[in-house]
Amino acid sequence: MKPLLDIIHNELTDDWSEKNQQAFQSLFGANGGRYPDKAKKSVALRAPGFNKGSTGVPFSAYIHPSNPDSGAYGGMSFVLFPVEDAPCLVALVVGTQGLSPDEEVLSRPGHGRKVAAICRWLNRSVGQGQMVAWAKQEPVRTDLDVPDGIRRMFPAYRSVFDRYGKVIYGFYAPTTERQETERALKAFLDLFFSERGQYPLKAAEAEAERIRGDYFAHLMPDASEEEVRQLLAERRFVILQGPPGTGKTRMALRLKDAAYGGSGLTVQFHANTTYEQFVGGLAPLESDGAIGLQFAPRKGFLMEAAEAAQATFANGGKPYLLHIDEINRADLAKVLGEAIYLLEAQAETPRRVSLPYDFGAPFGRELSLPENLHILGTMNSADRSIAIVDVAVRRRFAFVKLWPQYRVVESQSGPLMKKAFIDLLSIFVEYASDDALALVPGHSYFLEADDRRAAQKLRTNLAPLLEEYLAQGYVAGFEEAIRSYLQWVESL
Known part of the structure; x- marks a missing residue:
């Protein structure tokens, strides 16, 4: 990778074409290359010469070998764009001639998904709070330009964006750290060649797998129990969502036992869960008399949890967790009713709602949620029969995704x-x-x-x-x- 790194980090010179030819050749073969000699047949180099005073945008592109030797090309390409006073922009580009002959690769969801994951990984590992990489949502959308906000973050590459902004679908703007540039290069090139059915040599396999594992972690990021605990402490109302088998319920129960010391209540929603069961309502009384069926107010799960949390708060202020399993199995907007007004973690003043009946101490006819009551729901994203769609409900919960790990x-x-x-x-x-x-x-x-x-x-x-x-x-x-x-x- 050294010849490529030298091109990216050194000043632009008139022997641009020759240097890129040498760097291209160095990528292949067991004697220091990263890819087998046969991989060279899957790609062609386009690195036209230029004069320093030229008004054009110089580039070096690895393209599909079926393209002509000159003129516009099509398909997926790996491109370096040299500029004054900054390292070369490292980019993945759709040729200006269109998607062919790589329309199958470019239109496959996985390709764009992996490019985006590489860029998220680079922003986290290299940028550390600042953007150094960007990816388009859909590589095939050549009608969409690089957004203005992204352009303003990378002013050194304005000429590149002006000329090729609509066909760039992923890029990395190198920092001064050559080691970080090398990791980014390997990630982009390994993906580029793998889409051509070519993979690194045996000597580079372990490193390639480490890099792939690093950015795959950003494709399906993990959420730790500690992160969810902190979010509950800050937001109070959280929903864990994800596919079946990712450990949502297990994490919720572990949090209740460990972070809350067992201080909590677990309930499970289903399609027939009602407002009366969750908040409170009239329920039949058991009676041995001959008066007949009688009804009286009965507290629901939310009121029971609020009462227990209030008692816990009075004895030291420890938090109390209401865990709602399969929260999307019920129509949450209907189940909550007016109590949705109480789900505001950072309300300026304490919120209360009037109740239709007198539920006795400690609430009577007015319900409020103590500050130490936290609600954690789990939601199966594979269950399409009933889902949380109410915007007002979504606004009140922080959503955390759990992915397979x-x-x-x-x-x-x-x-x-x-x-x-x-x-x-x-x-x-x-x-x-x-x-x-x-x-x-x-x-x-x-x-x-x-x-x-x-x-x-x-x-x-x-x-x-x-x-x-x-x-x-x-x-x-x-x-x-x-x-x-x-x-x-x-x-x-």
Whole structure:
């Protein structure tokens, strides 16, 4: 990578074309290269010469070999844009001639998804609070320019954006740290060549996997118990959402036991959960008399939790957790009723609502939520039958996504489960729409060290879930890939 790094970080010179030819050749072959010699056939170099006084925008592009030797080109390309007084911009670009011959790669959701993950990783690891990378939501949208806000962040590359802003779909603006530039280069180039079916040589495999693992962590980021605890302390009302099997309920119960010292209440919502059950309402009284059926006010789960939290607050102020499992199984706006007004973590003054009945001490006919009452809901993103759609409800909760985590599978499972997890995750990452990606089965489906029991679990636990996805049409855009995966499971 040294010749490429020298080009990126050194001053622009008249021998631009020759230097890029040398850097290109150095990428291939076992004698110091990163990719096999055969990978050279999958790409062609376009690095036209230029004069320093030229008004054009110089570049060096790795393009599909089917393109002509000169003139406009099409398809996916890796491009360096040299500028005055700054390192070269490292970018992924759609040729100005259009998507062909890489329309299949560029239109696949996984390609844009991985470019975005690389950019998020670079912003976190290199930028540390400042943007150094940017990715377009959809690479194929060549009608969309680099946004004005992004342009203002990178004024050194204004000429590049003016000329090629609509076809750039991911870029990294190098800092002065050459080591960070090298990591970014390897991430972009490894992705670029893998989309051509070419992969790093054996000597670079381990490093390539580390880099891939680093940016994949930003494709499906993990949320720790400590992060959720801190969010509850700040926002009070939080919802954990994610695919089945990602440990949402397990995390909520662990938080209740560990962070709250067991001080809390767990309830589960379902389609028939009512306002009377959650907040409070009239309920029949047991009576041995002959008067007949009588009704009296009965506190719901929310009032019970508020009362317990109030008592806890009086005895030292420790927080109290109301855990609502499967919170999206009920129509939360109806279940909350007027109590939705109380779900304001940073209200300027204490909020109270009037109740239709007298519920006795400590509330009577007026309900308020003590400051030490926290609410944590869990929400299965694969359940499309009932979902939280009310904007007023969404505004009052902080939403945290829990994704499947390979590190959990890696530490607790055997070879078969690891392969099953990676293969299925790759299918969803590559082909699923954003909505369908939220359905990828979680890591709990893949936790088994013994391969014989693993095969049985895949057939009895995972396969029925995937078959239900197929029956409901949730994976219609890539159902053949899912069916092929199921055939493999059945063969175990």
